[in-house]
Amino acid sequence: MTVFIETPYIAALKESYLRSRCSACFKPATSQCAQCLTVVYCDSQCRVNDSLFHQLECQAYKNSADQHGVSDAVLARMIARVISRLRIDGGEPEQDLCSNISKLIHRRSWSDLLGHRDEVPRSERHWNQWLITKQQVKSFFGNQFDRIDLLEIFGKLLINRFRVGIHENVRDGRVAVGWAIYLTTSRFNHSCQPDLLQCSYDINMRLKIADSSKTFPETTAEFNQLTLSYRHQNDFRLTYPCSYVPTRQQRRAFVSFFFFNCHCDLCADDLRNRYAESATNRLCERCGDSLVLQENYDDSTESILTCLGRRKCLKTEEIVDCVTLPKIDNTEQSVDIYEEQLENVEQLLHPESILLLQLREKLFFIYQNRLNQFNLDKDQQLIYINRAIQLGEQLIQVYNIYLKDSSVYPKIVVTDVASLYELIGKTEKAKVLYQEAIDLWQADYDGHIDYRDLNMKL
Incomplete structure (x- = not known):
């Protein structure tokens, strides 16, 4: 490397x-x-x-x-x-x-x-x-x-x-x-699909080529064409994950801060970006394509459902319906309320929508916060652990789908799910995930950081 x-x-x-x-x-x-x-x-x-x-x-x-x-x-x-x-x-x-x-x-x-x-x-x-x-x-x-x-x-x-x-x-x-x-x-320059990934472990900047089969170019012109993601640094401990893939909201915030646009394929193709982000299970009655959930700027409490017209639909950009989408944030609400909110969202959003992925991430880290911050009895702790494991396994599966669109592989989630399996005594399953976590961390950092805690788990 x-x-x-x-x-x-x-x-x-x-x-x-x-x-x-x-x-x-x-x-x-x-x-x-x-x-x-x-x-x-x-x-x-x-x-x-x-x-x-x-x-x-x-x-x-x-x-x-x-x-x-x-x-x-x-x-x-x-x-x-x-x-x-x-x-x-x-x-x-x-x-x-x-x-x-x-x-x-x-x-x-x-x-x-x-x-x-x-x-x-x-x-x-x-x-x-x-x-x-x-x-x-x-x-x-x-x-x-x-x-x-x-x-x-x-x-x-x-x-x-x-x-x-x-x-x-x-x-x-x-x-x-x-x-x-x-x-x-x-x-x-920035790209949501960067050529370079950060793998720094000290004060020095360290960058590796995302495609392991390639090496750094020898000329300034080729070197200048390489891209890097400025949206995130791929290994900070997450509390409230934003997203592992581009979103329109992030793009607007990014442009307003850095004063230039991202021109990667995902950001350039706004139609595909919006569909991948917010596609729902509800279909357009004219063309059969998935309706897309979009923000209603006239009423912040509601979202609107529209057909993007990808199939030349006559109902393109007509508002088909208005829905209220519950917000999942780390307030003092009970986890049961968050689970009910996520269940309602799952009934509306397409299983592969990025928005659903983000909401699942938030709930996963809410579970983690509850386990770390509250004095729970053993029965309640076991319930939270099992719920977090179930959700974490879902996330890992979806991450595998979106890995090609992201510079960030969620090493942290794999590590956390392994720890949860260990807490409930499923050591063999924990070892499999710990080994996967070590492989992912070493792909970025090789032997430059301390893996002793994870190696001891094996």
């Missing part, structure tokens, strides 16, 4: 990890900076590596104890770190940050990144974030950056940053601890 590796140009921990993880490599650490008593490092080399980037924020922490309570100021600190780095190398790293790709492939610099300076003020979401970050920069660093175009830097950071997840073992999954800019990785 050939893996493209890139070291971050700049990186910053989230505030909640500043006192527990090294600001240079993001690994667990305890050695405090002697000046600010806020940032920690794992050894003297990391302290030296981070010293130039930490200098400005170190002074800010020393000058005001109030700064220690600032939350969600990671973008403000990243701005300071970028400015420090630009003063060193002008945006052109002296060392090659990439490995395992041809030297003939052009490496990007900071100036190659797009800041979307004209688009940010026109996006309410981005502009509000800019106003917050601007105030945080002022609070931290005073007037030091008055002669610098901070909005341009902010835009480049906001649009091009990647979440950094430290992957230490399979059972806990990746822990999202901070953000980083990877200059060359940022050249890849």
Whole structure:
């Protein structure tokens, strides 16, 4: 497995990890900076590596104890770190940050990144974030950056940053601890059917070719054609899964954030996308095609049923009926209510619709939350476990259908179902799924993370 590796140009921990993880490599650490008593490092080399980037924020922490309570100021600190780095190398790293790709492939610099300076003020979401970050920069660093175009830097950071997840073992999954800019990785366009899959387990970006029979190209032109999914990072521990395949709602949110469209086959073919997402069991009386469930923007409590006219139907785009679709969310309702809601949805939606898959995912993780958070008696716990297993097995079967349309194989669900079988004493079935889980994890991470917990189950 050939893996493209890139070291971050700049990186910053989230505030909640500043006192527990090294600001240079993001690994667990305890050695405090002697000046600010806020940032920690794992050894003297990391302290030296981070010293130039930490200098400005170190002074800010020393000058005001109030700064220690600032939350969600990671973008403000990243701005300071970028400015420090630009003063060193002008945006052109002296060392090659990439490995395992041809030297003939052009490496990007900071100036190659797009800041979307004209688009940010026109996006309410981005502009509000800019106003917050601007105030945080002022609070931290005073007037030091008055002669610098901070909005341009902010835009480049906001649009091009990647979440950094430290992957230490399979059972806990990746822990999202901070953000980083990877200059060359940022050249890849988004696709819901990407050529590259993330398999990072530390601060470095690691990408592998999705098609195991292919290798990384040798020329810049071919390298630039590779795609990556920006919608999700495929191994974070899920609490409320969004989706493993594209949806129209996700696409709109994606476009509004990144300022460009996805042009993969799934997103380009809106008719097929809508049908696959929300096809129902009800058929059009004219053409016999499945009616599709769509959002009713005039009444948020209802959804509408229409025929998409894929078979040149005369009832194309006519509203055939209005239905109320129950929402499944993790509130304090009883699991019995959620099950009843899902049962009602199953009677309406086509068995292979993506929307039904998503609702089943939500209920599966509600089961998991209930088992982990509530003091249940043994009988109730056994009922929940059996229900979760039944639903988990359904999910695994459906995932096999949609694997070709997704960069994310649900390793987590396979692992969780194996654990549930183990809880009720079905060890042989658990071992089969644990082995499947190990194979799936190793396909992405090889021997780079700790599999001991799963191997012990075998």
